[in-house]
Amino acid sequence: xxxxxxxxxxxxxxxxxxxxxxxxxxxxxxxxxxxxxxxxxxxxxxxxxxxxxxxxxxxxxxxxxxxxxxxxxxxxxxxxxxxxxxxxxxxxxxxxxxxxxxxxxxxxxxxxxxxxxxxxxxxxxxxxxxxxxxxxxxxxxxxxxxxxxxxxxxxxxxxxxxxxxxxxxxxxxxxxxxxxxxxxxxxxxxxxxxxxxxxxxxxxxxxxxxxxxxxxxx
Amino acid sequence: xxxxxxxxxxxxxxxxxxxxxxxxxxxxxxxxxxxxxxxx
Amino acid sequence: xxxxxxxxxxxxxxxxxxxxxxxxxxxxxxxxxxxxxxxxxxxxxxxxxxxxxxxxxxxxxxxxxxxxxxxxxxxxxxxxxxxxxxxxxxxxxxxxxxxxxxxxxxxxxxxxxxxxxxxxxxxxxxxxxxxxxxxxxxxxxxxxxxxxxxxxxxxxxxxxxxxxxxxxxxxxxxxxxxxxxxxxxxxxxxxxxxxxxxxxxxxxxxxxxxxxxxxxxxxxxxxxxxxxxx
Numbered sequence: 001x002x003x004x005x006x007x008x009x010x011x012x013x014x015x016x017x018x019x020x021x022x023x024x025x026x027x028x029x030x031x032x033x034x035x036x037x038x039x040x041x042x043x044x045x046x047x048x049x050x051x052x053x054x055x056x057x058x059x060x061x062x063x064x065x066x067x068x069x070x071x072x073x074x075x076x077x078x079x080x081x082x083x084x085x086x087x088x089x090x091x092x093x094x095x096x097x098x099x100x101x102x103x104x105x106x107x108x109x110x111x112x113x114x115x116x117x118x119x120x121x122x123x124x125x126x127x128x129x130x131x132x133x134x135x136x137x138x139x140x141x142x143x144x145x146x147x148x149x150x151x152x153x154x155x156x157x158x159x160x161x162x163x164x165x166x167x168x169x170x171x172x173x174x175x176x177x178x179x180x181x182x183x184x185x186x187x188x189x190x191x192x193x194x195x196x197x198x199x200x201x202x203x204x205x206x207x208x209x210x211x212x213x214x215x216x217x218x
Numbered sequence: 219x220x221x222x223x224x225x226x227x228x229x230x231x232x233x234x235x236x237x238x239x240x241x242x243x244x245x246x247x248x249x250x251x252x253x254x255x256x257x258x
Numbered sequence: 259x260x261x262x263x264x265x266x267x268x269x270x271x272x273x274x275x276x277x278x279x280x281x282x283x284x285x286x287x288x289x290x291x292x293x294x295x296x297x298x299x300x301x302x303x304x305x306x307x308x309x310x311x312x313x314x315x316x317x318x319x320x321x322x323x324x325x326x327x328x329x330x331x332x333x334x335x336x337x338x339x340x341x342x343x344x345x346x347x348x349x350x351x352x353x354x355x356x357x358x359x360x361x362x363x364x365x366x367x368x369x370x371x372x373x374x375x376x377x378x379x380x381x382x383x384x385x386x387x388x389x390x391x392x393x394x395x396x397x398x399x400x401x402x403x404x405x406x407x408x409x410x411x412x413x414x415x416x417x418x419x420x421x422x423x424x425x426x427x428x429x430x431x432x433x434x435x436x437x438x439x440x441x442x443x444x445x446x447x448x449x450x451x452x453x454x455x456x457x458x459x460x461x462x463x464x465x466x467x468x469x470x471x472x473x474x475x476x477x478x479x480x481x482x483x484x485x486x487x488x
Contacts (some may be wrong), residue, residue: 144420148413152403161399162417165392166424169431176435208420215337215412230372231310234365238314241357242470248353249477 003089010097020066025105028059029112036116048117049127049178053171056106056131057138061160063102064142067094068150068213077150081217091213092206095143103135126181130174133194140205141166147212170197266483269343273476280473284466291462299455311369312456317464319362321471322390325355330422333415343479345411348418349401350478354471356394362387382433389428393421407486 001009014021035051036044071077080090107128114124145162149155173190180187262268295313302309329351335344366384367377378384397414404410452460 144416148400148416149403154403158396158399158403161392162396165389165396165428166420168389169424169427172431172435176438179438208416212413212416215409215416218409218412230308230368234311234314234368237364238318238361241361245354245357245474249474249481 001083001085003085003093006085006090007093007097010094011100014097014101021063021101022105024059024063024102025109027062028055028106029109031055031058032109032113033116036118041118044117045119048119049123049175049182052110052113052117052127053131053134053174056135057164057167057171058160059106060103060135060138061142061163063098064139064146064159064163065156067098067143067146069155072151072217077213077217081214087210087213088207091143091210092202095139095206095209098143099135099139103139107131123178123182126187127178129191130177130194133191133198134170134174137170137194137197137201137205138163138167140201140209141170143205143209144212147209147216150213150216170194173197264339264341264343266342266346266487270480270483273480277473277476277480280469280476283469284473287462287466287469291459291466294455294462295459299459300453305373308369308372311365313459313463315362315365315369316460317467318358318365319387320464321467322355322359322362322387324468325351325358325471326390326394326418326422326425329355329418333418333422336411336415337419345408345415346479346482347475348411348414349407349482350475352394352397352401352414354474356391356398358467358471359387359391359394363391380436382429382436385432385436386425386429389432390425393425397421407482 032052032055035047039047068077071080080087083090110124110128110131113119114121119127142159142163145159146155148162149158152158173193176190177187177194180190263272291313295310299310301307329348332344332348332351335341336348363384366387370379371377397417400413400417401410404413
């Protein structure tokens, strides 16, 4: 299967399962609503960026549960391992399809969340930018964890335990962007860092994930 | 010997040395404990 | 010559010979370090006697990082050359690494309470050490989840290497974050200024802990080799 065909195949598959694909989005909405619901209003602006970043992180990790599950179960992954197309490229387009299906909808939800959290539009847009720059790296880390735990019992929980410590820098730099913006300072440094991480994740991430898949499937 | 006169701070120092000893001992026990019959 | 020791059989013999030396070195340096640290080293001008916790705290922290470094080396050997001994070494180390990280955190808390008045603070060093513990726990979780030992070693190897690339980034990002948010100035003080007597005791304890690690990791590797070859 060519890389191009595989990409559209992944998209088609995700679209066919759109009910399941929507679940992490519902999770994102529901958990995000808990903070403005339970915190006193005066603290809301302080916790908003952290709450949203953390909830987005957890939603993405939830979505990654299914990244390789079916492929492992129905033997499709083994097919991919012996296919002539480089596995790294196949993984890259699969992750791109995953980002489109699972992460893009989160951005659509952001305006509503801005309303719930009483976030000014400028803050919300910086938050959106930080997520835009940070989510490719989050996805790469999560995919790595998914590859290493593919086919294992309790794979989902292992996925989270592996990814969360490694994702902390992304979390901190993403929040730093929003923090600086709120204080009226330049957030260029954090932005550059996130961008650099995104470039690295997109370029060598799929290769590392592919290597991890080979290890898992041997 | 000054350490006899640690006074109030002894509350923190001895537990620190104590827990260190306990964790080190536990690792030694784990390394030398006879394994179950699963291997035979 | 190194390649000879990559064979489990040869390594088994070598480890057997080295183990007693490591064990005794641990004990002797340990006793020397404890005596030096508790009896000979002077009382600290600022902190009194409570500072003596550093003689178990700092070596534990050093070990937590050293062991991770050793594991990273083994991880590379495992993935690149599939060296059996490296795989065993990788399987045999994380519990020890996690133990030292745990000790560093707990003794650090016990030192923090009398010194700063708080059991915990989210400053860069404490936070980084906590994250290191999480990474060790993740590695152990993977080890427990994979029944096939060689595969478990390779999965752990990949995780260890990704973690090792991440650790400097984590340290940097936490450091940056905490300085951006200016924690209370009481966390400025890194510890007692090191008088030579104190440094000696510290080094003795560090050597003691290092021999302890080698003693037990060699023992663990031998047990793994025994079980594999019965």
